[in-house]
Amino acid sequence: GQQLNQSPQSMFIQEGEDVSMNCTSSSIFNTWLWYKQDPGEGPVLLIALYKAGELTSNGRLTAQFGITRKDSFLNISASIPSDVGIYFCAGLSPANAGNNRKLIWGLGTSLAVNP
Amino acid sequence: DAGVTQSPTHLIKTRGQQVTLRCSPKSGHDTVSWYQQALGQGPQFIFQYYEEEERQRGNFPDRFSGHQFPNYSSELNVNALLLGDSALYLCASSFLGLGYNEQFFGPGTRLTVL
Numbered sequence: 001g002q003q004l005n006q007s008p009q010s011m012f013i014q015e016g017e018d019v020s021m022n023c024t025s026s027s028i029f030n031t032w033l034w035y036k037q038d039p040g041e042g043p044v045l046l047i048a049l050y051k052a053g054e055l056t057s058n059g060r061l062t063a064q065f066g067i068t069r070k071d072s073f074l075n076i077s078a079s080i081p082s083d084v085g086i087y088f089c090a091g092l093s094p095a096n097a098g099n100n101r102k103l104i105w106g107l108g109t110s111l112a113v114n115p
Numbered sequence: 116d117a118g119v120t121q122s123p124t125h126l127i128k129t130r131g132q133q134v135t136l137r138c139s140p141k142s143g144h145d146t147v148s149w150y151q152q153a154l155g156q157g158p159q160f161i162f163q164y165y166e167e168e169e170r171q172r173g174n175f176p177d178r179f180s181g182h183q184f185p186n187y188s189s190e191l192n193v194n195a196l197l198l199g200d201s202a203l204y205l206c207a208s209s210f211l212g213l214g215y216n217e218q219f220f221g222p223g224t225r226l227t228v229l
Contacts, residue, residue, distance in 0.1 A: 003157060035220075042119070042205050042220030043158070088157055102171065103148075103218070105157030 006089050006106030013079055014114050021109040022073040023089035031092035032065050032072035033103070038085045046087075047074070079113050086110050117142060119208050119221035127227045128196050136191040136224045140208030146170075147189040148218060149181060150205040158205055164189050165211055193226075201228045 005024045013019060023032070031050055035043035047058050049065035049072060056063055062075045072091075076083055089106040120139045128134050140147050146165045150158035160173035164183035183189045187208075193200055203225050207218040 006157075040222065042207075042222050045217065045219070048217065090157075102160055102173070105159070107155075107157050 004089055004091055004104055004106040006109055008109055010110040012112045015079060015081060017079050019076040019079055020073060021087060022071060023106045024071040025091055028069040029091035030094050033090040034063050034074045035088045036085045037088060043088055081113050081115050084111055084113050119206055119219050121206050121221040121224050123224060125225045129229050130196055130198060132196050133194045134196060134226060136204050138206030138221060139188045141219050144208035144210045145187050146209045146211045147183060148207045149191045152203040152205055196228045198228050201226060
């Protein structure tokens with residue numbers, strides 16, 4: 001199925017460092033979502049972006065909706081051990097007839113934090 | 116307020132068998148979406164149910180079918196299981212009135228096909 005280009009694939013950082021990851025697409029999206037998934041759990045929504053150029057923060061997390069509507073990035077500042085997990089981006093395509101919109105997912109960025 | 120719940124947590128089946136997975140949405144939600152997540156991959160959309168009807172479908176064969184009940188809970192059925200069906204199956208619920216965006220996921224059902 002269709003997937004977004006998410007990078008990097010994995011990161012190994014020291015506690016306290018900042019982290020940046022991004023997603024790109026060849027298609028335009030109306031919404032960008034960032035999720036975090038812990039082992040054995042379902043994804044948890046971190047940040048939702050609804051407008052091109054929008055910059056939104058959630059604690060130490062900041063995400064931006066690219067102005068071209070084809071990309072988004074997520075930053076984590078001052079990482080801590082509990083930030084470990086897999087981060088997914090997901091894009092929501094524009095509505096077609098009958099509101100046929102689908103969430104398209106990236107392959108994830110695996111984050112490891114060394115205390 | 117219970118979040119999205121799924122059962123069973125784990126399941127082991129053999130090729131050719133049939134399986135039924137269950138999902139109860141978050142309280143107040145009326146829409147259920149099902150995803151398949153293979154190891155190391157992002158979730159792949161299977162289908163979405165609203166008002167007891169399948170509203171959208173991803174690129175999955177007819178062996179994958181579902182149902183939504185009047186209480187908004189949902190089942191995912193997979194017939195004639197293949198080894199490649201081994202995956203984590205995720206259910207996500209949302210309230211259509213708030214738009215499609217705010218999806219809340221359950222913990223998933225880990226299906227292993229031997």
